[in-house]
Every structure is written in structure tokens, then in C-alpha cells.
Amino acid sequence: MSNTVPTILLNDGLQIPAIGFGTYKLEGASGVTAIKDAIDVGYRLLDSAFNYENEGTLGRAVRESSVPRDQLFLCSKLPGRHHEYHEALSTIEESLYRTGVDYYDLYLIHWPNPRVNKYVDAWRALIEAKKRGYIRSIGVCNFLPEHINQLIAETDVCPSINQIELHPYFNQAPQRTWDETHNIVTQSWSPLGRGIALVKNDIIADIAQNHNKSASQIILRWHIQLKALPIPKATSQIHQIENLTIFDFQLTDDEMTRISSLTKPNGRNFNQNPAVYEEF
Template structure:
């Protein structure tokens, strides 16, 4: 079976991650482990999980089903909102490792800032310490707004290497990405294909896909790569897994990039998940 080679990007702590990763939400149990193991065999090396996905064990099982050396993989998990207090966060990171059967995570993120609860700085301090103890190689966040990131910098002196945010052609996060670029933070895109069943019928994107002889999904994921974001698409289909990673033998022209940029909407979020007010426990 053909596999694709994915280039790496370097985070501000010097650690590299692939320019495209694999999302694992809703991939659970034996079927999930099979799909994730297939993704690894198909060339994916960055895997994205979370404590709240309840599949860290599935990810660990998938890793054990392949022959890829552990050091070639970049495994991510995320801290849920109910465990933001320092002591709970430390225990939860340990539990995440036990669930997956791993000695360390390559990336561990705070899943949401939960600003009303207002314990995310405490949670961040737990990640900083867990990194010192060797439990995590690189520390980051997910769904943090610039105001939350500024507070982490002000109160701990340490900025995340990565911020994983909702990002797709209908919500392109231009201002957020600009802040990341100015502060050396990698932008990672969750739901990079929006809701794939809907977006593949978009006529503008279909037109661009026809021009390049590619699928709509490939056009969208290539757009992510060219705006400097790291997309993490999810698919259980081996064929689509290969398609979603085959992005590095073509380039979108500037006019097509601008056309895709213009698809963004002020209300483009998939659900009402504004990090300024949304709380996830």
C-alpha cells in the first residue's frame, strides 16, 4: 500500500510535528483501534486524542498494533475542564498516560479555557510541571483566545507551542492566526473539513477541485497547509486517509487561496462554542 511522506513543522520548543495529523474523536473500541492503526500504516504520525474522547486506551492499542517506532509518533491528549485545579490536573495527566499505556505524551493540551471557572492558569502550571517531570514533551492549549494566551504569558512566562482551534473555510480565524504567528504559536485546525458531508457540495470549492484534478477535501486541507495551519482530519476509510494526507505534490495559486479565504463567515462556527463563554467539563 502506498504511504505518503509528510513534512514537519518545528514548534518554538524545538520539537517537530508533522504538517498534517489524524483526529480520533468518536474512534473507540476495536473498530476505532483498527482505523487508527490503519492511519499510522498510511503515513500519519501525529495523532490527536483527548481525555474526554474516552479513547486514549484505543489510541494506545492502535500504536501497539503497528510496527512504527514510538519515537516517530507524536501523540496528543487534552485535559478536561473538570480537572483544571492543579492537583487534579497532575493526576489526570498521569491517568491519561496509564489509559494509553504510554510513558509520555508528545503533546498535552488544555482542552478549553473555561474562563467562567477561571482555573486555566492553574491547569497550565500543572502542564509546565508535568513537562519538567518528563510526562509530556511539549505543552499547548486548545480553543484559547488571545486574551487567555496573554494571561498565561503574563502569569507564568511560558506560552503554549500550539493552540488547536476550530478552523475551516467557513471560519478561517484570520485574527487568531495572526496573533499566533506574532507569538510563535503553531495553529492546529480541528474540524478542518467543517462537516465534510456538507462542505464537499460547495460549488466554489468544487470548481477549484476540478481545476486541480483533486477532491474538495484535498483542496481544503491544502489550503490549511498554505495558511500555515496543521489540520487533523479524521476518517475511518483507508482510501480517504490516504487522500487526506496526499497534499504535498501540488500548490494552490494565490487567487484560489483568496477565493477560499472569502468563504469565511462571522457566524461560521459549527456549534455555539465561543471560547469567551463556552465551558466544557
């Protein structure tokens, strides 16, 4: 079985691996071990955030890894409490200091926080940080079309990525279509439906049996064929390898349709609607 990971071209010319490794709640020594294991089995895109409070863990794993820094693709995210321009720049610098690296490959605004309405200021800070060499590519998380339109209207800079909650119970078809139309790569957080019994769904189990694959592999392959970039988390190296081994088979159009049909209007895991949700 192959775990060779293809890459995706971003709108700024940077190549990004087509699957990443999520590090939410991976902290301390056990977190370092899990991240190092992920690197060892072939992950190169490592996704963190200022608010995960594990950028130091990520940095330790990177330093202890046998893979050179320039072969890894590191991502972190700006928290809502630091959207003010100068605070945002300082926070990005602090992210670098915590991780102990000279640059991030990707940095995202974690949530738009529309009530506070300073996400354009934060975006200008990310643009400046990229000019300073702190970041190679800049994007957003959980942004709706109206939020991204405002960024573009006020700065003429389009995000390279929009990371959103995306899984079969919430397939985000309108947002994915909008992102693709604007040459923005959609990235999937909670790709396996964290906190819900998605992997036990009968339709997915039937498709998994047909391909002699696990339910998780079927779901992650579904993301890949939607042109969405999943970032699953797994502490077990066995599951890390399993989640990475999704490039040696293809779902049929009918199977893709059956999985996509599982979507629900209220399919969000934790009712975090970017139109109203505030993250600090």
C-alpha cells in the first residue's frame, strides 16, 4: 500500500501536501511523541494554533525529527483576542518564538469574530508578516463568503486556504464551491466528525467493506476526491499510517454521492456558526 502524498498548488504558488496531521490537544512529551511518529510515517503538513497551546510541543517534535525543517509544512493560527493589527503581528512573532522556527509555511486567522469586526486588521497584519518573511502563505479558518469578500475588497489579497468544519454529516457544498470559484483551497477540520458516530455509519461501513478499507480511510478519501484537504489527528501510529494510506484506491461517483447525501442542515459538531460564533 502506498502512502505517497501528492501536493496541491495554492493560489500564491506554494505547494501544500494533500493531507495534513492535526495536533489539537497534543501537548507535552506525549504530544511530541505523537507528532514525531506522524512525521516518521510520512506526514509533512502539521497543523497547530496559538490557542491549542502546543506550538512549543510542535517545535520540539520538529527539532527532534530526522526530517529537515525545509521538508515540513508548518501551520498555526491567530486567536480572536489578538485581531488588532499590532497585537496580531506580535502574536505571530510569539508563535515563532514558541515553536522555535524562523517562519511558518502557513498562518491562518482562526475565526472571523464578526461582532468584534477586526478581522480585516488581522488580515493586514498577516500580509505584513508575509512581507517580513515570517509566513510563506496566508489564509483563514471558518470564513464565510462575505468575510472573504471584505478581505479582498479592502486589501486586494485573497486567502490561499479556507479551513472549515467539513465531514459527511456537514459537507459544506456551497462553501466549497465558492472557495473553488475564487481559487481558494478548502481545508477540512474535524474531517472524521469529531464527537459523532460517523465512522459507524452503515453507508460508510458498506463502502469500506467493498474496498477492504476502514471507515476512516473511506471518509478521508471522500475529502480528497472533493478536492478538500483533510487534517485528521491520531495518537496511535497504526491509525496515523491508516489515515495516510488513502491514495491507492478510488471511490466511484455513486459512492461519493452516497456519502455526500449524509449531510444534515444542522450537521455542525458544536454549533460553531461563523456568522455569530466568537473565539478568543
